[in-house]
Each structure stands twice: as structure tokens, then as C-alpha cells.
Amino acid sequence: MPSKKRALVFGAGALASALTLAACSGGAVKSDDGAAGGEGGNVTLNLATVNNGQMKDMEQLKGEYEKANPGVTVNFQVMEEADLRAAVTADVASKAGQYDIVTIGAYETPQWGANGWLVDLTEPLASDSNYDVEDILEPVRAAISNDGKQYAVPFYGESSILMYNKEMLDKAGVTLSENPTWQEVADAAKKLKKGNTAGICMRGKPGWGDLFAPLTTVVQTFGGNWYDADWNATVDSPEWKQAVTFYKTMLDESGEADPVSYSFNECLTALKEGQAAMWADASVAASLLEADDSPVKGKMGYAHMPVDKTQESGWLWSWNLAVPATTKNQEQAVDFVKWATSKDYIKLVGEQIGWSNVPPGSRNSTYEIPEYKEAAAAYAPITLDVMNSVNPEQPGVNPQPWVGIQYVSIPEFQDVGNQCAQLIADYIANRTSVDDALGKCQDLAAAAGEAQK
Known part of the structure; x- marks a missing residue:
């Protein structure tokens, strides 16, 4: 089987776009000598992060770290996800050194580590007994490592689960098993569909991290995948057609109106407002x-x-903190990264912000904290169970030459996934046929697969 490790290579267009965005961003503020509170002056750590609740909580609590580390200031640069990816990619690829700490996903981490773009955190984490790196969930650690070296630490991790309104199911006389099949869920969704109320809400918005996050897991449990063990694209297979057709049919019969405009936030709102079951x-x-x-x-x-x-079909994702190799403040940056992903930080969030706000899916010990167990009793056990049960090395029926569930860990996948997601979204919106969408996606995937052979 081909190696699961490969250096990151960018297409000229993608890198040029990212570099343009970085050129429009503000420069980093750095000390000349990198000494925190020492003879050379203070240190400002520039942290690029995504605009979500957990990261906002970290920004709110950073003062606790700064008080304990006089001379160190942590400057948060918060961005929407797409802007963050472009800015950080441009910075590390060009070695501009704009950021001391970056928030990156499980998709990028092992590739960037293999390229030498990130500080190897293996020794700093292992040598600090108080940090307890072994406490991090093993599937999450595996996803952010390359060749036995860990290049980031998870701020929070997640899998995917089925969420349902018990009152709406009871009213419709519907029951679900703890380990349901997709057919069971599709049948239940039909019974739950009432007028403008969707029986089920699912992502349909184009994007490799939008539509393809859940859809790839559907394809895998139906027996398909992006590539076989020799990097031959398999998107035009019967298993893909069955999975994609099933997904569209379920949405047509029981889903939300205009699913191609729905992603995470839209479905969250629909469930909260009783517009989906x-x-x-x-x-x-x-x-x-x-x-x-x-x-x-x-x-x-x-x-x-x-x-x-398959036995499971949950995905595996984590937002992680990493230190670019270009930072002039490596010691301080690594220290902050450890603080923000430590057991003590998790307790700090619970005590100062609320136990339901604790970053999930990163540490086993989180799930033993009595206050968190009480606050998250409805969902914490199943989250931990699923995250420890998924297999990022072979999430589908057949072996694959990469590590990853809802993504393919090659640099070309961002572009391939985005283009293919638009094609599938066009099919969901009745703008093209399933054969045409999968045929064009097969060509895109095949070209990327050839580059891996």
C-alpha cells in the first residue's frame, strides 16, 4: 500500500490567492529577542483563530494566562473559517511569520507538520507530566500526528451523532434505536415531516467542510469512498450513486426547504425553533x-x-492549536498552547463560564469531572463513545491509503471537494443529474489521485 504520508504541494492559483489575502492582513507585532518579561522587553503572541464559541471563551480567559505570565500579551485575530484557512495557509507556506500560534484543523495538521511548517510538539508535551499528553483521546492524537510526531494539540474535538426532538418523535409515534440505520432514520423522517416542519435537517450547502462532511460518511457506510488503496478514484461507483441518491431522496421527501442553503448554523437554528425534528x-x-x-x-x-x-459512521474532527516554525517566540507560544489545552484550563472554563461551555472531545479526563458529567449528561457519554469508536485509518468498508474520515488528507482535496460539492449541490437542487455530477467529480478526483501515485 502506498505511504499515508506526503509532503504538501500547492497549486499556483490556490497559493497565490492565499498570499494575496495575507498581504492585505495586518502584520504581526513581535519583540526582537522573544524574551518574555526579560531584559529585551515584552512579548506579544499573535494568535489566528476561528470565530466560534469555544475560541471566544479562550479570548475571554486569556487574561488569566497573562496575569500568571507578566510580560506576555496574547493578541487574538479572530476570523471566519474560510478567511482563517486562507490567511494561515499563506502565512505558513510563505514563511512570513505573521502568527505565533494558529488554529488549524485535523486535515491540515499532519500535512503541514510533514512539510516542516509547524513546531514538533512531541517532546514539550511528553516531558511535562502536568500536561498529561496521554490523556488526549487517542483517535484525535492520531489524526494530528505524522510519522509518530505530534504537531498540534486539540482545543476541542468532535464526531458526528444523530440528534432528535423527543417530544416531536413521541407525538408522531416514532422510536429510534441507539445505533440506527440510515433506512430507519429515513423512514422515521417521513413520519415526522409535517407541512413546513422538516423530518430531518441535513447539510446541503456546497463545500468540502459543509455538504461533504456528512455526505462522505454516508458514502463510506454505503460501501464507497473517494479512492481505492492504489489511489484510483472511485466516485463513479455504484456505491457513490446509491449513497448520493439516498441523501437527495431523503431530503426531497422529508428535509428542509432549499437544502443547498443549509449548513451547521442553519440546521442548529431549525432544531432550536422546532422547524426540524x-x-x-x-x-x-x-x-x-x-x-x-x-x-x-x-x-x-x-x-x-x-x-x-459499517459498525460506525461518525466523522472525526478537531480544531487544534499549533505553533508555526517561523515564530520568534517559540517558547512562549508553546507554553500558551499547553495552557489553553490543559486540564486546568478546562476546569477554568467550567468554573468561570459554565460547565456546558467546556471544550469537548479533547481529553478523557474531562468526562470524569462531576460538574461536567452533570451538565453534559444528555450527550457527553455518547460523544465519548463515538469518538473512541471511529477508525480514521479505515472508516469505510475497504482499506484507504490516507488517514481521515470526512476528508482525504492530500492538499488537492480542498479544491476537489469544493468543486464536487457544488456538483452534488446542483443535483440536490435538480439542476443536473446524478450521473453527470458524479462523472465530472470522478474526473476531478482522478486527476488528484494520479498525483499521489
């Missing part, structure tokens, strides 16, 4: 559905992601 998506959504201000708090039930031919 079920939703299969990121496990982190459960904490938002059970938040104190959620109108469906206490009304939700949770199950494993539906399956067809």
Missing part, C-alpha cells in the same frame, strides 16, 4: 442544544450516526 451532524452541537438559553434544552435525544454496511 432530527439532525445528523457534529457532536459539539449537542452542547448548544442543551445550553441554558436553548428552547429545546432537555427535550433532545441522541444516538450514534446512522449506518448501512
Whole structure:
């Protein structure tokens, strides 16, 4: 089988676009000598991060770190996900050194580590007994490592689960098993569809991290995948056609109106407002559905992601903190990264912001904290169970030459996934046929596959 490790190579167009965005961004503020509070002056750590609730909580709590480390200031540069990816990619690829700490996904981490773009955190983590790196969930650690070296630490991790409104199911006389099949869920969704209320909400918005996040897991449990073990594209297979047709049919019969405009936030709102009865998506959504201000708090039930031919079909994702190799403040940056992903930080979030806000899916010990167990009783056990059960090395029926579930860990996948997602979205919106969409996607995937051979 070909190696699962490959250096990252960018297409000229993609890198040029990213470099243009970086050129329009503000420059980093750095000390000349990198000494925190030492003779040379203070240090400002520039942290590029994504605009989500957990990262906003970290920004709110950073003062605790700064008080304990006089002379160090952490400057958060918060961006939307697409802007973050472009800015950080441009910075590390060009070695501009704009950021001292970056927030990156499980998709990028092993590739960038192999390229030498990130500081190897293996020794700093292993040598710090208080940090307890072994406490990090093993599937998450595997996904952000390359060749036995860990290049990031997870701020939070997630899989995907099925979420449903128990009151709506009871009213319709519908029951679901804890490990449902997709056919079971599709049948239930038909019974739950009432006028403008969707039986199930699913992502349809184009994008490799939007539509293809859940759809790839459907394809895998139906027996398909992007490539075989020799990097031959298999998108035009009967298994792909069956999975994609099933997905569209379920949405046509029971889904939300205009699904191609729906992603995570739209489905979250639909469930909160009683406009949808079920939703299969990121496990982190459960904490938002059970938040104190959620109108469906206490009304939700949770199950494993539906399956067809596999035992599990949840994805695996983590938002991680990493240190670019270009930083002039490596010691301080690594220290902050450790603080923000430590057991003590998790307790700090619980005590100062709320236990339901604790970053999930990163550490096993989180799930042993009594206050968190109580606050997250509805969803924490199943989240931990699913995350420890998924297999990023072979999530589908057949072996694959990469590590990853809802993505292919090659640099070309961002472009291939985005273009193919648009093609599938056109099919969902009745603008093209399934054969035409999959045929064009096969050509795109095949060209990327050839580059791996």
C-alpha cells in the first residue's frame, strides 16, 4: 500500500490567492529577542483563530494566562473559517511569520507538520507530566500526528451523532434505536415531516467542510469512498450513486426547504425553533442544544450516526492549536498552547463560564469531572463513545491509503471537494443529474489521485 504520508504541494492559483489575502492582513507585532518579561522587553503572541464559541471563551480567559505570565500579551485575530484557512495557509507556506500560534484543523495538521511548517510538539508535551499528553483521546492524537510526531494539540474535538426532538418523535409515534440505520432514520423522517416542519435537517450547502462532511460518511457506510488503496478514484461507483441518491431522496421527501442553503448554523437554528425534528451532524452541537438559553434544552435525544454496511459512521474532527516554525517566540507560544489545552484550563472554563461551555472531545479526563458529567449528561457519554469508536485509518468498508474520515488528507482535496460539492449541490437542487455530477467529480478526483501515485 502506498505511504499515508506526503509532503504538501500547492497549486499556483490556490497559493497565490492565499498570499494575496495575507498581504492585505495586518502584520504581526513581535519583540526582537522573544524574551518574555526579560531584559529585551515584552512579548506579544499573535494568535489566528476561528470565530466560534469555544475560541471566544479562550479570548475571554486569556487574561488569566497573562496575569500568571507578566510580560506576555496574547493578541487574538479572530476570523471566519474560510478567511482563517486562507490567511494561515499563506502565512505558513510563505514563511512570513505573521502568527505565533494558529488554529488549524485535523486535515491540515499532519500535512503541514510533514512539510516542516509547524513546531514538533512531541517532546514539550511528553516531558511535562502536568500536561498529561496521554490523556488526549487517542483517535484525535492520531489524526494530528505524522510519522509518530505530534504537531498540534486539540482545543476541542468532535464526531458526528444523530440528534432528535423527543417530544416531536413521541407525538408522531416514532422510536429510534441507539445505533440506527440510515433506512430507519429515513423512514422515521417521513413520519415526522409535517407541512413546513422538516423530518430531518441535513447539510446541503456546497463545500468540502459543509455538504461533504456528512455526505462522505454516508458514502463510506454505503460501501464507497473517494479512492481505492492504489489511489484510483472511485466516485463513479455504484456505491457513490446509491449513497448520493439516498441523501437527495431523503431530503426531497422529508428535509428542509432549499437544502443547498443549509449548513451547521442553519440546521442548529431549525432544531432550536422546532422547524426540524432530527439532525445528523457534529457532536459539539449537542452542547448548544442543551445550553441554558436553548428552547429545546432537555427535550433532545441522541444516538450514534446512522449506518448501512459499517459498525460506525461518525466523522472525526478537531480544531487544534499549533505553533508555526517561523515564530520568534517559540517558547512562549508553546507554553500558551499547553495552557489553553490543559486540564486546568478546562476546569477554568467550567468554573468561570459554565460547565456546558467546556471544550469537548479533547481529553478523557474531562468526562470524569462531576460538574461536567452533570451538565453534559444528555450527550457527553455518547460523544465519548463515538469518538473512541471511529477508525480514521479505515472508516469505510475497504482499506484507504490516507488517514481521515470526512476528508482525504492530500492538499488537492480542498479544491476537489469544493468543486464536487457544488456538483452534488446542483443535483440536490435538480439542476443536473446524478450521473453527470458524479462523472465530472470522478474526473476531478482522478486527476488528484494520479498525483499521489
